[in-house]
Amino acid sequence: MRGDTPLTPSQLTPTLVKQGEIMDGEPLFPGDSDLDQLYRIQQIIGPLLPEHEELFKRNPQNTGITFNFKDPMTLAARQETTLDI
Numbered sequence: 001m002r003g004d005t006p007l008t009p010s011q012l013t014p015t016l017v018k019q020g021e022i023m024d025g026e027p028l029f030p031g032d033s034d035l036d037q038l039y040r041i042q043q044i045i046g047p048l049l050p051e052h053e054e055l056f057k058r059n060p061q062n063t064g065i066t067f068n069f070k071d072p073m074t075l076a077a078r079q080e081t082t083l084d085i
Helices: 009-024 034-045 050-058 075-080
Strands: none
Touching: none
């Protein structure tokens, strides 16, 4: 990555996540397992894209697993509890 080259979304997202974690010292998307972390990510940014959902369902370890979001949350709401906004 060079300073004169614009960042792509796939490069920018991890950068912003790390920045958020540095600000409050907590993981942005904590989870007790891979599935819990994936649930928490989707709770804030929305459901998987159809092609990612298809890949998720193809994995035999994920048979019968669905994500039911009862309380969607915005990133701002999550950060309000840890930062003085």
